[in-house]
Amino acid sequence: MALDADEIAGTLAARGLRLTRQRHAVLDAVAEASSSVSPVQVFDAARERCPELGLTTVYRTLELLSEIGALRRVHGPDHCEAFMPAGAAHGHTVVCSACGRVAEFTECDMGAVVDAAVLQTGYRITEHFLQLSGECPTCGARTGQARGAAGGGA
Amino acid sequence: MALDADEIAGTLAARGLRLTRQRHAVLDAVAEASSSVSPVQVFDAARERCPELGLTTVYRTLELLSEIGALRRVHGPDHCEAFMPAGAAHGHTVVCSACGRVAEFTECDMGAVVDAAVLQTGYRITEHFLQLSGECPTCGARTGQARGAAGGGA
DNA sequence: ACACAACTGAAAACGGTTTTCACTTTCAGA
């Protein structure tokens, strides 16, 4: 995932904040991860570039980077606090239940579902949180599952 | 919400488990709540019928009742562990961002979205977790918001 | 050089959840 460091540095600067070495390390750690990562995972990864990094700073940075929109919070039924780079477009995520790898997709036509919800509940819907899970291509191949059709599920 | 105690007792019995006074109190506490409830909220409510109830038991019971499908786990971007009675039909939930009240709805035509995800990611999708949020009718009226159209959002 | 705000890590505090443990209840079988 992209995550242009210069652009992020700019966004921070506009608020009088800086992209420090520690923050940069955190940013890279998330950017390089092939799946969503927990704060400790970020900590471990980022420490290899920045050994003096503290876990406190990781938490603070993940929070900060989410605020400015550089990172996206991902949380499924299980782990509730994980992060991934925020893609350019609004998207949803699919988590592999076997290996945890996360992929983004951009389809966002929730119109029908949202309409039904409005009709049935009377709520005014302003946000939706959707997360699919299943098996990534790699894990699917390893376990020899048939590929193709989409399951119904939960 | 219904939550037929006898039926649940039966399901438990089939596993050699019992619907004790404490479990019954927990069950009722969730059933009577107008919104999703956290473990402590259940604890407080259930204690009025069963004063000697311990928080440990509440946790154990919520877990157990979720396992047998009597309760549904609800978690939004914020609070991650809350419970509500599982309706008969498969459904999704809408949480009011103002008051926390939860409503269920049954539309589940995720076909198009899932297809798009499969196409874009190559994952085999087996489950989906969808949670909408917005404003319930009561809160909407109180804040005088226009009603009707459904928002896009995250 | 100076002042000031941003930033940091270690340690402590915190809060929700799980585990441990000694004890009670329930129930099936002798």
Next chain:
DNA sequence: TCTGAAAGTGAAAACCGTTTTCAGTTGTGT
């Protein structure tokens, strides 16, 4: 009816992820 095993329980302790505190450092503008 006794008896033993398994289910169930609450208090207390342990656990674990997160947040707060605090004293010190780094960077920036003047």
